[in-house]
Amino acid sequence: MTLNFIPMNLNAGLKGADINKCEDIHNLKDPNRKEVAEALGIVPATVFLIVSIIFQIFLQLDHEQQLQYNASLLSICFMTFLGFTDDVVELRWRYKLILPLIASFPLLFAYEGSTNLILPNFLSKIFNIKLIELGIIYKFYMSLLAIFCTNSINIYAGINGLEVGQSLIISLTIILYNLIEIILRDGNVEENLFSMSIMIPFFACSLGLFIHNKYPSKCFIGDTYCYFAGMSFACSGIHGHFSKTILLFFIPQILNFVFSIPQLIGIIPCPRHRLPKYDHKTRLLTGQKEHWNLLNVALRITGPMREQDICNVLIGFQIFCSAFAILVRFTLLRVI
Amino acid sequence: MTLNFIPMNLNAGLKGADINKCEDIHNLKDPNRKEVAEALGIVPATVFLIVSIIFQIFLQLDHEQQLQYNASLLSICFMTFLGFTDDVVELRWRYKLILPLIASFPLLFAYEGSTNLILPNFLSKIFNIKLIELGIIYKFYMSLLAIFCTNSINIYAGINGLEVGQSLIISLTIILYNLIEIILRDGNVEENLFSMSIMIPFFACSLGLFIHNKYPSKCFIGDTYCYFAGMSFACSGIHGHFSKTILLFFIPQILNFVFSIPQLIGIIPCPRHRLPKYDHKTRLLTGQKEHWNLLNVALRITGPMREQDICNVLIGFQIFCSAFAILVRFTLLRVI
Numbered sequence: 159m160t161l162n163f164i165p166m167n168l169n170a171g172l173k174g175a176d177i178n179k180c181e182d183i184h185n186l187k188d189p190n191r192k193e194v195a196e197a198l199g200i201v202p203a204t205v206f207l208i209v210s211i212i213f214q215i216f217l218q219l220d221h222e223q224q225l226q227y228n229a230s231l232l233s234i235c236f237m238t239f240l241g242f243t244d245d246v247v248e249l250r251w252r253y254k255l256i257l258p259l260i261a262s263f264p265l266l267f268a269y270e271g272s273t274n275l276i277l278p279n280f281l282s283k284i285f286n287i288k289l290i291e292l293g294i295i296y297k298f299y300m301s302l303l304a305i306f307c308t309n310s311i312n313i314y315a316g317i318n319g320l321e322v323g324q325s326l327i328i329s330l331t332i333i334l335y336n337l338i339e340i341i342l343r344d345g346n347v348e349e350n351l352f353s354m355s356i357m358i359p360f361f362a363c364s365l366g367l368f369i370h371n372k373y374p375s376k377c378f379i380g381d382t383y384c385y386f387a388g389m390s391f392a393c394s395g396i397h398g399h400f401s402k403t404i405l406l407f408f409i410p411q412i413l414n415f416v417f418s419i420p421q422l423i424g425i426i427p428c429p430r431h432r433l434p435k436y437d438h439k440t441r442l443l444t445g446q447k448e449h450w451n452l453l454n455v456a457l458r459i460t461g462p463m464r465e466q467d468i469c470n471v472l473i474g475f476q477i478f479c480s481a482f483a484i485l486v487r488f489t490l491l492r493v494i
Numbered sequence: 495m496t497l498n499f500i501p502m503n504l505n506a507g508l509k510g511a512d513i514n515k516c517e518d519i520h521n522l523k524d525p526n527r528k529e530v531a532e533a534l535g536i537v538p539a540t541v542f543l544i545v546s547i548i549f550q551i552f553l554q555l556d557h558e559q560q561l562q563y564n565a566s567l568l569s570i571c572f573m574t575f576l577g578f579t580d581d582v583v584e585l586r587w588r589y590k591l592i593l594p595l596i597a598s599f600p601l602l603f604a605y606e607g608s609t610n611l612i613l614p615n616f617l618s619k620i621f622n623i624k625l626i627e628l629g630i631i632y633k634f635y636m637s638l639l640a641i642f643c644t645n646s647i648n649i650y651a652g653i654n655g656l657e658v659g660q661s662l663i664i665s666l667t668i669i670l671y672n673l674i675e676i677i678l679r680d681g682n683v684e685e686n687l688f689s690m691s692i693m694i695p696f697f698a699c700s701l702g703l704f705i706h707n708k709y710p711s712k713c714f715i716g717d718t719y720c721y722f723a724g725m726s727f728a729c730s731g732i733h734g735h736f737s738k739t740i741l742l743f744f745i746p747q748i749l750n751f752v753f754s755i756p757q758l759i760g761i762i763p764c765p766r767h768r769l770p771k772y773d774h775k776t777r778l779l780t781g782q783k784e785h786w787n788l789l790n791v792a793l794r795i796t797g798p799m800r801e802q803d804i805c806n807v808l809i810g811f812q813i814f815c816s817a818f819a820i821l822v823r824f825t826l827l828r829v830i
Contacts, residue, residue, distance in 0.1 A: 200579060207572060211599045225561040228600055232568040236543060239575040243536060246582055263547045264564055 198370070199245075199383025202363035203238040206386070207231065209359050217355060222270060223348070229268030230356060230393035234386060237261040237308060241385030254312075255305060261389060262304035266297050271349070271399045273297065278491040300396050303404070307395075308388030310411035312381060313418055316433045316453050317443070317465050319372035321379055322364055323473040324410065325387040329361040331407045331480040332394055338488065339400075353398025360390045373466040403491075406483035410476050414452035421450050434468075443468060534706070535581075535719025538699035539574040542722070543567065545695050553691060558606060559684070565604030566692060566729035570722060573597040573644060577721030590648075591641060597725060598640035602633050607685070607735045609633065614827040636732050639740070643731075644724030646747035648717060649754055652769045652789050653779070653801050655708035657715055658700055659809040660746065661723040665697040667743045667816040668730055674824060675736075689734025696726045709802035739827075742819035746812050750788035757786050770804075779804060 210231055219227055240257045243249065249257075273296035274289045282288045292299070315321045336350040336357070367383065370376045395404035405412070421428035432449035434457050436442075443465055445457030456475070457468055546567055555563055576593045579585065585593075609632035610625045618624045628635070651657045672686040672693070703719065706712045731740035741748070757764035768785035770793050772778075779801055781793030792811070793804055 204576075204579070208596050211568075211572075211596060214599070214603050221557055221561060224604065225557060225564060228561060228564040228568050228604065231600070232547075232564050232571060235568060235571045235575060236547075239571060239578065240540075242575065242578065242582075243540070246578075260544050260547060263550070264567070267550050268560070268564065 198367065198377035199379040199381075199386055200238070200242055202367045203234075203241075203382060203386040205366075206359055206363045206390075207235055207238070209363075210356070213355070213359070223352065226268045226270070226352065226397050227355075229264040230397055232264045233261050233304075233393055234389045236264075237389035238382060238386040241380065241382040244385075245380040245382055254309060258305045258308045258385070258389070259301050262301050262392065265304065265393060265396055266300055269297070269300065269396060271397075275402070280490065300392075300401055303395065303401055304389065304392040306415075307392045307408070308385050310408060310415055311388050312384035313422075314411050314414040314452060315384070316431065316451075317373075317469050318375040319368065319466075319469050320453075320472060321384055321387070322368040322371045323469065324476050325383075325391075326361065326364050326368060327473060327476045327480055328391060328407050329357045329364065331484065332357050332391070332398075332404070333361065335400070335403065335407075335484060335487070336398065338484070342488075349397065349399045353394045353400075356390055356394045356397075360387070360394075373469060403487055406487055407480055409479040409483060410452060410472070417450050417452055417455060426450065437462070441465075534703065534713035535715040535717075535722055536574070536578055538703045539570075539577075539718060539722040541702075542695055542699045542726075543571055543574070545699075546692070549691070549695070559688065562604050562606070562688065562733050563691075565600040566733055568600045569597050569640075569729055570725045572600075573725035574718060574722040577716065577718040580721075581716040581718055590645060594641045594644045594721070594725070595637055598637050598728065601640065601729060601732055602636055605633070605636065605732060607733075611738070616826065636728075636737055639731065639737055640725065640728040642751075643728045643744070644721045646744060646751050647724050648720035649758075650747050650750040650788060651720070652767065652787075653709075653805050654711040655704065655802075655805050656789075656808060657720055657723070658704040658707045659805065660812050661719075661727075662697060662700050662704060663809060663812040663816055664727060664743050665693045665700065667820065668693050668727070668734075668740070669697065671736070671739065671743075671820060671823070672734065674820070678824075685733065685735045689730045689736070692726055692730045692733075696723070696730075709805060739823055742823055743816055745815040745819060746788060746808070753786050753788055753791060762786065773798070777801075 210227075214224070214227065217223075217227070237258060240249075240261065244254070273292050273294075275292055275296070276289055277285065277287065311321055311325060314324065333354055336354045339350045340347045364387070367377075367379065371379055391404065395401045418432075420426045421432070426448075429449070432446075432451050432454070434443040434445050434449070434454055437444065440462070441464060442462035443457055444462045445454040445459075447454075447458070453468070453472070456472060457463060460468070460471060463471070546563075550560070550563065553559075553563070573594060576585075576597065580590070609628050609630075611628055611632070612625055613621065613623065647657055647661060650660065669690055672690045675686045676683045700723070703713075703715060707715055727740065731737045754768075756762045757768070762784075765785070768782075768787050768790070770779040770781050770785070770790055773780065776798070777800060778798035779793055780798045781790040781795075783790075783794070789804070789808070792808060793799060796804070796807060799807070
């Protein structure tokens with residue numbers, strides 16, 4: 159619990175100062191033309207790294223765990239650094255795919271877990287095998303996971319508070335998943351504790367950011383936060399040894415990615431920002447047919463909505479998906 | 495040798511693009527009012543991190559070495575990230591002392607070497623003891639070393655190419671020191687190889703930057719490079735187990751620090767930039783009495799000089815000090 163409060167306090171203290179200090183002002187296209195500080199993701203990321211580094215003293219890890227912990231922090235730190243660089247100098251698209259791959263390497267080299275695919279009970283009864291050894295393919299999968307996590311949060315965005323909101327729900331889901339695992343399994347819960355030791359400070363730091371980022375945004379989070387969040391999830395999933403299960407917690411992101419594929423690979427022309435249409439008079443957002451993503455699809459299903467309402471709807475959808483994922487994981491996909 | 499070429503190639507390729515891309519343009523107060531890109535230290539730092547991460551595959555480290563390697567990279571990465579943040583948002587002075595301390599923690603936690611002070615031969619004969627156990631004091635010393643390394647390079651600056659030039663000489667000296675150690679000692683050279691595995695890519699990446707940063711500068715390096723360089727030296731020295739010897743390679747920096755103390759602690763008022771006086775007509779720099787640092791002291795000894803000449807003089811002095819340090823280390827301060 160102390161783990162939970164310290165970053166929050168630190169966060170609250172640091173944040174007030176940093177918003178005013180951050181000189182990277184982004185021009186928000188608002189009827190009021192409000193100017194909002196950009197790339198504020200560095201605050202929770204830096205606080206997270208400082209807290210995590212200091213907490214090594216209290217965690218009493220053995221060599222192997224310390225290696226995994228440091229490798230995770232290296233991946234997260236490198237990814238955050240790249241995200242911040244991206245916010246400042248605007249990297250090209252191809253780097254956004256290559257750099258998470260390189261940032262995931264320390265994670266993979268330090269990975270000591272199995273590279274088996276354990277089949278869920280119902281499938282193992284059908285095929286009469288329990289394990290499929292994947293070896294190098296599994297490591298390749300983990301790299302892809304890191305790339306997917308970092309970018310999927312980045313592209314599922316566009317309205318105030320959505321990126322941080324979804325990240326909070328995902329991190330809560332991961333914490334809940336680990337708690338259930340710890341209760342169900344006797345012993346050998348180290349990897350679950352490890353995963354939680356990343357997710358609890360992450361949740362606390364993100365909560366501090368969410369207060370300032372939710373509608374109406376007092377700050378923008380930048381790619382910095384998206385990369386930081388994505389790599390934290392990837393680390394938590396990979397070293398917590400649930401790198402398949404974690405995809406279940408990304409259902410809205412996967413849907414958004416699938417909807418976006420035609421524009422991402424260039425079949426349909428892709429504008430820089432695929433935002434819904436904003437009506438100055440009614441202050442409502444309307445989904446646009448030519449912008450293929452979950453935000454616009456949701457708005458076309460619900461009809462025009464205010465920005466804060468559609469954000470709540472989407473976060474509600476994320477919570478629903480997470481509950482569904484937890485349910486499926488511990489019933490249909492049960493492995494123990 | 496491959497280790498040497500890959501970062502150089504990568505560096506050359508990346509750099510051309512990044513100078514034009516970097517939007518952080520700093521206004522150089524020149525008669526011609528040239529605008530020069532700032533904070534270009536991110537290029538060698540990023541290349542260094544990418545190369546180092548990928549080279550883990552080929553280094554075949556055991557668990558403990560891998561831990562030290564990852565902890566070193568985490569420290570360097572975190573410090574670079576903070577340096578870049580500093581360049582972008584301008585941190586306060588107190589953070590510049592606290593943040594290297596925190597960034598040095600992963601380094602210290604992963605430190606497995608002795609915490610003894612081995613006395614040089616001539617002293618051990620006098621006092622008739624060979625070892626002094628320092629314990630926690632030694633770890634405290636290593637933190638201070640990290641803070642000193644990062645800041646001493648940052649304050650020994652002011653003319654084109656000086657920061658990168660001195661860093662190149664220091665890294666070459668460390669490589670030379672390690673080579674001599676490897677030749678003198680049979681076996682147990684792992685720590686020297688480890689130290690070199692950080693310094694060789696560092697030297698290569700810095701060389702690429704030096705080409706563009708030497709007089710007349712096509713780019714400025716920012717705090718990013720100074721922090722990156724300082725932490726690389728600290729890592730190299732600490733995990734190479736020569737954290738006392740490394741101070742010998744910082745003689746000009748120590749002199750500069752000692753000269754600067756009155757202004758740093760505020761006995762004498764300290765202006766933001768303590769540069770020598772530039773004469774528009776003769777294009778010569780003259781040392782200023784009220785600016786207490788090595789650059790001004792050197793200029794007052796030599797008399798007015800052109801910027802490139804005084805830079806060469808100071809780098810020459812660095813080379814002289816390094817040769818002196820190597821000589822002293824292997825004669826007077828010999829421990830084996």
